[in-house]
Amino acid sequence: MSRNEGNAQERCVTLHMVSSLDGFIARKDNSVSWLESTGSVYEAGVTISEEEAASFVKTIDCYVLGSRTYEHALELGWPYGDTPVMVVTGRELPSARKSVEFYAGDLKTLMDVQLGPRYRNIWLVGGAMLCQRFLELGMVDEIRLVIAPVLLGEGLRLFSGGMAEERWSLKNVVAYRNGFVELSYSAARA
Template identity: 35%
Template sequence: MKTQFYGACSLDGFLATPDHDLGWLLQFGEIEGSSYPAFLRGVGALAMGSHTYEWMLRHAVDAGQPWPYAQPVWVFSSRTLRPVDGADVRFVGGDVRPVHEAMRRAAAGRNVWVVGGGALVGQFYDAGLLDELIVQIAPVTLGEGLPLLPRRITQPPLRLQSVTTLGGGFAELRYEVPRPGQSA
């Protein structure tokens, strides 16, 4: 069981535009050879930031598509957000540690997916709960926006596990996140 970030960012390291938009990524559609289907089969619970959740509402649910996750989703927010009928969505706030324990129990041996955004991924990293980063680097630059991981991580450095080319334009990087005190 791992706690993983899985997602895409621009070549210059941004997950979204300054106004939290992911539209730049939609131009690529389904990426040939994507690891997403296999990744999702291994997920037992999800952590999601409020802006990511609202984006999903606007671009999936409000567009007439069903909620895409059968797994329970914990949405971290300090605001009141509307639920999705029939979806197992739980709204939480504060420290990620006690929520992570509940997520692990619900995942029942499968992985916990920290969907985003970057600030939420950083909170899991800060708490020593993040095990792996799986990042698809898109062949575009945004110039500004919301960073992939707004943290300084130098010691110990992340450990590169693999690099894969996807669809001729994306590179998928997999990094293990060592715990402080572990050698690289």
């Protein structure tokens, strides 16, 4: 349930994104190969086993992606398995899997009519414009931002400005051995 509708029991929308230290989610050419280079090991960091990661991913009921994120996922080998995926786009794109649906229209209708009645744990995983629009509409309940240990200098920003100031409550911080840090925030409730 989005925070504007007042009933968090029904659904939770999580914005999940990986960003460079300087706030970019992709290079200027939209590549994300910088995610593969981890740099030095942070000895005090935690590691997650494949079993733990697989168990966690099973708790996600649905992913929401923009068209470019969908295309990247296809190029990278489809990390979403058979979990339902909704691609928000006005473009005609090939359907690579039975679990993929396409949507062009009002985002509130998408959440209230298409996804909300069917799914409880919805993850919004990109792109930047789609995530920003969800935030502007008050349809994000939590943010999980993973910071990679790299400065890109330029590229596609996660947050490009123009949003109203809004406070979020820190829920958790996890430092990983590969140098990545995950920050988890929940929407501040009035």
